[in-house]
Every structure is written in structure tokens, then in C-alpha cells.
Amino acid sequence: MRNVSVKCMEKKRLTAQIMLAVFCGSFCCGGTALAADAAASDGAAVPSAVQNTGNDLGETVVTAERIPSKKMETPANAVIITAKEIEANHYQTAEEALQHVNGVVVNTQSMGAQSLVHLNGDDRVVILVDGQRMNNDQGQTGRASADLSMLPSVKNIERIEVVKGGASAIYGSDAVGGVINIITKKGKESKTTLDMNTGSWGTHNYEITNEGSDGSLSWFLTGGVQKRGYFSYKADGSNHRMPGSDYNNNSFSLRLDDKLDDSSSVQLQFMHKSVDADSYYYSGGSFVQSYGQNELFNNLGISYNFKENQKAPGFVRYFDHYKSANFSGHYHTRLYGIDWQDGWQLDPNNQLIAGLEWHESKSSNTASGYEDKEITNKAVYLQDTMKLGSKWTFVPSVRMDHHNMFGTHWTPKAALNYRADQATQLYASWGRVYKAPNADDLYYVSTWSFPGYGSGGSYGNPNLQPETGHTESIGINHVFDSRTSISASLFNTELHDAIDWYTTDYANYYAANIAAEKKHGFELTFQKKVTPVWSYDAGYSYIHTETSDPNNSTVVAYINNNSQPNGYRLGIHYQKGAWKANLLGTMGSGLNERYYAGRSYAVWDFNVSYAVDKQTTMYFKINNFTNQAYSAYAGTKYPAPGRFFQVGVTYSF
Numbered sequence: 001m002r003n004v005s006v007k008c009m010e011k012k013r014l015t016a017q018i019m020l021a022v023f024c025g026s027f028c029c030g031g032t033a034l035a036a037d038a039a040a041s042d043g044a045a046v047p048s049a050v051q052n053t054g055n056d057l058g059e060t061v062v063t064a065e066r067i068p069s070k071k072m073e074t075p076a077n078a079v080i081i082t083a084k085e086i087e088a089n090h091y092q093t094a095e096e097a098l099q100h101v102n103g104v105v106v107n108t109q110s111m112g113a114q115s116l117v118h119l120n121g122d123d124r125v126v127i128l129v130d131g132q133r134m135n136n137d138q139g140q141t142g143r144a145s146a147d148l149s150m151l152p153s154v155k156n157i158e159r160i161e162v163v164k165g166g167a168s169a170i171y172g173s174d175a176v177g178g179v180i181n182i183i184t185k186k187g188k189e190s191k192t193t194l195d196m197n198t199g200s201w202g203t204h205n206y207e208i209t210n211e212g213s214d215g216s217l218s219w220f221l222t223g224g225v226q227k228r229g230y231f232s233y234k235a236d237g238s239n240h241r242m243p244g245s246d247y248n249n250n251s252f253s254l255r256l257d258d259k260l261d262d263s264s265s266v267q268l269q270f271m272h273k274s275v276d277a278d279s280y281y282y283s284g285g286s287f288v289q290s291y292g293q294n295e296l297f298n299n300l301g302i303s304y305n306f307k308e309n310q311k312a313p314g315f316v317r318y319f320d321h322y323k324s325a326n327f328s329g330h331y332h333t334r335l336y337g338i339d340w341q342d343g344w345q346l347d348p349n350n351q352l353i354a355g356l357e358w359h360e361s362k363s364s365n366t367a368s369g370y371e372d373k374e375i376t377n378k379a380v381y382l383q384d385t386m387k388l389g390s391k392w393t394f395v396p397s398v399r400m401d402h403h404n405m406f407g408t409h410w411t412p413k414a415a416l417n418y419r420a421d422q423a424t425q426l427y428a429s430w431g432r433v434y435k436a437p438n439a440d441d442l443y444y445v446s447t448w449s450f451p452g453y454g455s456g457g458s459y460g461n462p463n464l465q466p467e468t469g470h471t472e473s474i475g476i477n478h479v480f481d482s483r484t485s486i487s488a489s490l491f492n493t494e495l496h497d498a499i500d501w502y503t504t505d506y507a508n509y510y511a512a513n514i515a516a517e518k519k520h521g522f523e524l525t526f527q528k529k530v531t532p533v534w535s536y537d538a539g540y541s542y543i544h545t546e547t548s549d550p551n552n553s554t555v556v557a558y559i560n561n562n563s564q565p566n567g568y569r570l571g572i573h574y575q576k577g578a579w580k581a582n583l584l585g586t587m588g589s590g591l592n593e594r595y596y597a598g599r600s601y602a603v604w605d606f607n608v609s610y611a612v613d614k615q616t617t618m619y620f621k622i623n624n625f626t627n628q629a630y631s632a633y634a635g636t637k638y639p640a641p642g643r644f645f646q647v648g649v650t651y652s653f
Helices: 001-026 083-088 094-098 441-443 554-559
Strands: 077-082 104-110 115-118 125-131 157-164 180-184 191-198 203-214 217-228 230-236 238-241 247-261 264-283 286-306 314-326 330-347 350-365 372-390 392-403 407-421 424-435 445-451 456-459 467-481 483-504 508-529 534-548 564-576 579-590 601-611 615-625 631-633 643-653
Touching: 077 083, 077 483, 083 094, 083 157, 083 579, 094 104, 094 115, 104 631, 115 125, 115 180, 180 407, 203 643, 372 441, 392 456, 424 483, 441 508, 534 554
Parallel strands: 125 180, 456 508
Antiparallel strands: 077 157, 104 115, 157 180, 191 203, 191 643, 203 217, 217 247, 230 238, 247 264, 264 286, 286 314, 314 330, 330 350, 350 372, 372 392, 392 407, 407 424, 424 467, 445 456, 467 483, 483 508, 508 534, 534 564, 564 579, 579 601, 601 615, 615 643
């Protein structure tokens, strides 16, 4: 017993030394951070959604409010994509999985090169991996500052948690539309898995994963190579090969976990990804290859988790993310910081959490003529979860952000949950939201001149002001029985000094503050298990955008029409014995033809798999099997890929 106790003390001492070294090292690099994203038991931080695949919402545990709680007692519109769903549909990327979630729109500018996500019609979304903030100050189109193509391989993902609605009170800037947290897999049984597939357009993908454990230490690592020769699209009744659409992606990720004792652990997370993709532009009714796009991502995170055996856990985390890209000029960004959070169970009905954040980014862009532009943000937040009797839960929270360029901003939030009975939940929330301009918004300058197309450019604005406003939401979840459930939600968002990149001629783009931007909408989701082998889910979302600016009617018209008003989702699922099959529909209507290829579209995907034995699974999938002609990227009519098939096999040993 004494030897065990000594070993535990040695581990804690080593952990303290590591964290001290990391803390001091961050200052030597120019900054450190005290921040927080909630700690889940497996290193997950934040918005979590349903933790199982069934319709039993009553006992499902979520962490949307940074501490674990039952789904029916959490006042949030939360959704989860599980590893089982990812595996069953053989999704190749996180963006492919997200685009089948009701109310979520994924815009892909160049297949595999850049993908942006919208929640509640807004691309101001916080993206996290195991609680680590992935938002970047450079290199994205639109208001989003997180590119989905930089996320880890889906083979490394345990679940994707999506929380829709403003969350600036606990997650700060960018969390206007919501928060997405990618939770990676923790090593368990000793196993190696190979996934090999090939398909249309000269596509070849190879991925290997290895996981295992040795005493208190566990690991999960993934390596992969993805290649594509081109992609084709349908327009004007015929198929076209997109010039400059080849794509190469090499990735590696590692997660290490060491259980120190019953209440504490250390986690190390490293991700590397390099992307080599060509770009193209629209000229004279066709697309022309322009220049190469090369991107490199290196992401490191070290977390010390404590109070893991308590209802309000705590953690301290250092992270360091680096991105380098060559796209119309070479630019690179480094974001680093330390996040801290602690929690206290004040009494059986009262849980308090508090956190500190300190983040710093350094951005450079040779084409724009600036280097090492520093953006620093310090924050402190406080949240109390109070149970008011057996049915009511009240969650007030407040956050203070101090930006080195834009000063101090307060973002309070109040959320109320009513669990009428075991089958019915109603919730409502109101909160202030805040979004600071990023480096691209402030400093980006890029000009070009292409034969047959003319000249143009993109121009940031150093005189921009932060976006501020408020958002409200109400919702209901009801479980009819073990096979049937329904969810509905409404939201309203109002922003002042909203920032948007607009164009008047498709050649020049400008960053500007808009007087007011309003969004409102609703979402409806229905799930039904018809028989033991058949089930389906259906969803509809509506979003309306109103923008007003007395000084610029052109900007107003651009923003109001650059969105998808109506979204539809349908999934039909079959599972019996060794067979699994899924038919997935993604549809949109009410689009503006000036910014999209058409007024509406309907894309159908199908996949089927057969488990040969416990180690081997063969699968076939076909995306957009009707070869629908459409565009998913508003504003420039970038065509979406046409019909694509893929066949592959996974083998574990």
C-alpha cells in the first residue's frame, strides 16, 4: 500500500512539474493563458449532447452547461453524432457527418480544401477538440474562423457534440451561433484497425489506428493518407471536371491518458495535418485553375484533470495551435494559452463553476504586409446551476472578456429548464453575445489579376468595431415512448455592428460593420423506430435574415440573400444481423439564384455495409446518387460535387 501511495505521489509531483514547466514556457513564448472549457470524464470539455443512440432522453447525460447533467434538465438545444453513427455511415470527414444534422449547413468552397459550418444560420461558431479552441484568426472565408478541414480524422472521433444558440457567456467570442466540440477516442482494448477505400475521381484513402492501455496509461493514435485526382460536377445538363481540384491530405494524431488516482489524470493531445489542394476561379461561364493551396496544422494540448469523481470537476490545460498556409500569399498564425476551471457542489441542489482564460494569437501575412499582429484576450466567468424543486432548474452565468484592442465586454446569460414529467422538457434562455474582429477582418489585403477575368481583391478594415447583441431561444423535447421522440426549438438573434464581407461585383470583397443584423427561425426534429430493424428521422429548419444599414443598401441585399432559408433532413435506417444500410437526404429551398446555382436542391446519399466477421467489414457508399446540380457555397456559385461512389474494407486485429 505504501508503494502504491508513493507512486501516486510521484505521479502528482511529476504532473505538477510538467504543468509548471508548461506555464513558464508559455511566458517565454510571449504569453500564457488561463481559460476554460468544461472537463468531462474522458477529457471532453464542453457542449455535449446525447450520450447514447436511443430515444431515452430522460437519463441521457450532457455537459452543455460545462458540468454533467441529465438531458431533460439541461436548457439547451443539443445534438450528438456518435462514433457508432460515424462508423455505420462510413463518413470520411467531420463535415460530411455534420451536414446531415438538422439545422446545420456546411459550406464547402473547394471539396477537401475549406469547409465552414453554420448553426442557426450563423457562421460565428466556436469549434473545439477535447475542449481546445480551434478557431483561427486567419485564412477563412466569411465570419467563421474555424475551418472544418483542419479537424482530426473521423477514425479518431468518439462523438461530435453540437449546441445551437448563443453561448458567449461561457465560451466567449465567436459563440454567436453555437458551439461544436469534437471529442476524441480514448485508448481501451489493444487493437489495430485498417481502413482502405477507393472510388470515383481517382480517390484513394488509407488510414490506420492503434489503441491500447498498459496499467494507468492508455493511448490512441491515427495516421492517414487521402488522395483525389479531381472532382466533377453537373451543370447545364452535363458533367464537368473541375480544373485544379486535386487533393492530398496527410494526417497524424495521438492521444495519451494517464490515470494518476481516482480523482485526477493527465491527457496529452497532438494533431498534425497537411493539405495540398489546388484552387480555381470562375471566368466567362467556366472554371479555370488558378494557384495551389497548401496548409499545415500542428495542434498540441496538455490537460490536468482533477475532481473527476465529483459532480463539478475541474481542469487546467495548456494548448498551442499553429497554422501555416499558402493561399494568395503566405500566412501563418499561432494561438496558445492556458485554460482553468474549478467547480464546487455547494449543496445537493447547487453547483458552482468558475474559470479563467488567457489566450494570445500572433498572425502574419506576407501578401498583406503585416507580421506578428498580436491579439490577446483575458476572461473570467462564473456559472451557477440551481435546482428549484423537483422540476425547475435555473442557470445564471456571466463572463467578462478583456481584449487588448477592444477593451472589456460583459456577456451575461440566464437559462431556465422545466421538466414537466419524465417524458417532457421545456427550456428557455436569453444571453448577450459578443464577437471581436479577427486578424483577417482587420488587416487582410489581397489583390489579383487573372486573364479573361480582370482584377480584384479582398480588403480588411482596421477601423472595425466588435459585434454585440443578444440571442433568445425556447424549446421542447418530448418522448412518446421508447421508440418515438420529437424536438422543437425557436430562436432569435440581434446583432449591432455586425461584421460581414460583401461584394458588389464578385471581384472585390470588403469587411464592414453593418448597423443591424437580425435572424430568427425554428427547428423541428422527429425520430421513430418503426420495427426492430427499421427506423427513420426527419427534420425541418427555417431561418430568416434581416439586415439594415441606411448607408449601404448593396451590403444589405448581399447578406439577406446569401443564406439558406429552408433546410430539410431525412434519414432511413436498416440494421439486421451483419447488414447495415442508410438512405440520407439533405435538401434546401428558397435560395437566391444570384448567390446559388438554383432556387432549391435535393441531395441523396446511400451506404451499405456487411460485417464478414468480427474483424472485417466491407462497405459501399454513393453520394449524390441522383447527380444533383447545385451549389452549397453561397456568394460565388462554387459547384458542389456530383455523383461519387466509394468501396472499402475495414479490418481489425
